[in-house]
């Protein structure tokens with residue numbers, strides 16, 4: 001039990017909860033176990049519960065136009081899935097499948113809202129956690145917008161001034177940091193390609209005026225001197241070839 | 244089997260012809276071949292400097308031969324027997340390398356320019372040099388552009404190496420030179436880039452672009468180098484600094500000369 005409480009406190013969704021509030025959550029939650037390949041949620045299902053992963057990994061999947069599976073994300077210990085859908089009440093936007101043996105806590109919609117009704121401390125803890133994430137997201141989004149604007153303007157100075165992924169990234173902003181990191185490497189690739197193209201353009205500035213080339217050639221080869229030279233050269237090459 | 248004539252040419256001046264010609268001749272001589280170098284840049288001779296030959300030491304010249312005042316035998320200066328003084332050149336000691344210099348006396352230069360150079364006479368000189376000195380290769384350092392002596396050199400060469408800088412100014416004239424060489428049926432025509440910038444080095448696309456422009460093989464890209472400029476034609480750079488980037492690029496040319504048919 002103490003172990004589960006600790007694990008609840010380690011999740012980003014519940015990390016602002018007090019011990020007492022965590023116990024209240026644990027009391028309402030169902031312990032669930034999934035085998036590799038088990039479907040935890042299906043796309044289009046009503047959103048009636050959410051899961052907090054204690055051990056193991058889940059993949060969040062959707063299908064592309066051809067019907068092939070695309071993995072959108074992976075979720076590991078301390079992370080939760082489905083909590084947002086619970087609040088906005090939209091059907092599941094993606095499927096969730098266990099990647100290995102997974103231990104999770106399931107909180108049904110009813111249990112969750114009862115908890116919010118009964119326990120002000122749990123509500124506040126969750127609100128605090130969400131606000132914290134929102135603040136991080138906002139900060140990262142602002143950075144991403146700033147970088148996209150700079151990239152669009154061809155100003156890549158931030159590539160030199162920024163450390164892409166700070167090692168200190170806390171677990172709840174790791175995803176946002178990942179996004180920024182992906183953005184960062186994208187910008188770097190864009191810049192590399194642009195530099196390559198610039199070099200290419202430079203290389204292609206070598207051009208010859210073909211008309212002038214022909215005119216100058218005709219001027220030289222049109223002289224009597226040249227005609228004689230050509231004859232003598234041919235004679236010479238014939239002689240050399242024969243002995 | 245007669246020796247081959249290798250002309251080194253460029254459309255514009257100062258491209259590096261004399262440095263390329265002298266260093267190539269030296270590299271080929273180092274392989275044990277018998278090599279001659281003729282300075283047909285009678286208007287502005289210069290290659291003798293690279294071989295350490297100065298006005299005092301200069302005896303009979305190509306001008307004397309062209310005017311019928313000397314035999315080719317008397318014009319050939321044995322570089323391998325006159326080493327000592329230049330650190331790189333000393334490596335040529337005992338090698339068979341003969342220089343046929345042009346006169347650097349103003350009066351003689353204007354005289355020959357006035358009289359013009361006779362194709363048959365120059366050609367006879369080249370052939371005699373090859374046979375009397377039993378040469379495997381005779382290098383010709385030419386005057387830039389497409390004047391009559393240069394056309395003569397191109398017409399008689401077995402191998403023509405056109406040096407160009409990666410500069411649009413060079414390209415136009417070089418293209419005409421290539422066309423002329425084709426029209427004169429030069430059997431082996433190669434391009435070598437000199438004074439290349441770092442962005443041109445080891446860039447296969449760059450070589451391809453030059454080959455596309457001229458429809459001829461690029462066999463070397465030699466870098467623009469402060470060390471080369473510093474050397475200021477005092478010595479044979481590729482002998483003094485054999486591992487330098489410029490020297491390595493120059494040596495890329497050697498097998499094309501030795502393997503040419």
Ligand SMILES: Nc1ncnc2c1ncn2[C@@H]1O[C@H](COP(=O)(O)OP(=O)(O)OP(=O)(O)O)[C@@H](O)[C@H]1O
Nearest residue numbers: 256257258259260261262438466467468471472475
């Ligand atoms: N790769 C290089 N990098 C820097 N300097 C170079 C390079 N090649 C040649 N030079 C320098 O350029 C100058 C011209 O070289 P060189 O005399 O060999 O050219 P050239 O084509 O024979 O000239 P000219 O047309 O006057 O006969 C010399 O001062 C030489 O030291």
Ligand SMILES: [Mg+2]
Nearest residue numbers: 260261284289
């Ligand atoms: Mg010269």
